[in-house]
Amino acid sequence: MKFAILLTVASMASAARLDQVYLPPHSAASGGANAGLQTPFASPARYSDQSFAASDQTNEKNHAEILKFENEMNEQGYRYAYESSDGTKAEQEGQIIPGEAPEEGSLQVSGSYSYIGDDGQTYTVTYTAGENGYQASGDHLPTPPPIPEAILKSLQLTASESKYNSQKSSYDADAGY
Template sequence: MSSLSIVLSAILVAVVSAGRLDHLTQGYGGAGAYNAPPSQYENINNGDGTYRFSYDTPSGISARESGSPRAAGPEGLAVTAEGGFSYRAPDGQQISLTYTADENGFHPVGSHIPTPPPIPEAILRSIEFNRQNPSSDNGAYNGGRNAYRY
């Protein structure tokens, strides 16, 4: 690759990166909207699959992520990433989320993420009963045994 190609590639990456940051520096609109550069910004790509980035904006948005090829995937090493972000929601709630992303998917953690309700006690008892009393017919329907007859 010629040095001119490298310089042009670097300029293209800088322009694309700057365009991608525009939405991060916007307010929620209306009178409070503003466009200001990030107060802190770091973007490091080592060229070997390892990277890290972070930024903070004057509007209170912050994010960070780092990654490296660690897990074997179908097309070679897959990048495993970990990071987090935070911001203040329009209702004033501080939203903070941390995550990992690996060969098993995206795993977010945050107090604002909805969680399912607990499993009812009767269902837990049923699951335990079924675990202790496995079916001898692999769960297949048998209309002759214990079936309601007309």
């Protein structure tokens, strides 16, 4: 029994050694926080140049250049716009809406952005943000289902003042019941 416990403790200690931890193959060449560390049990012959070439091509594909950039600010608000080589576009403008007191006020923002999805389609979102919150619209965004007819009729009845008096409730003590 003592032998089994001793063997279990030795196995756990051996499994917890630092050289069992995986480090990415490029960690030593990156010059980052892992510079100078080596991948455990890895020799240079273990990784082929083809795998590095494939990852470099992927990085080039994901790299986008800025084609257009505008940024303007003044006392009334701001405006910015940019476009990149991968088809991503964005523009936004914000205006300060003054309040009653000089320190009060709000910001009314409107803008849009578009990008090319993995399926090759261009997706565009147009939005506004302000006192009524953030409101986005786009052809690809989900829309709520229509209101069922019974609920719609109930809302219309509740809103009409001919049937219900907003001044008094049926729960009022002096409602005449």
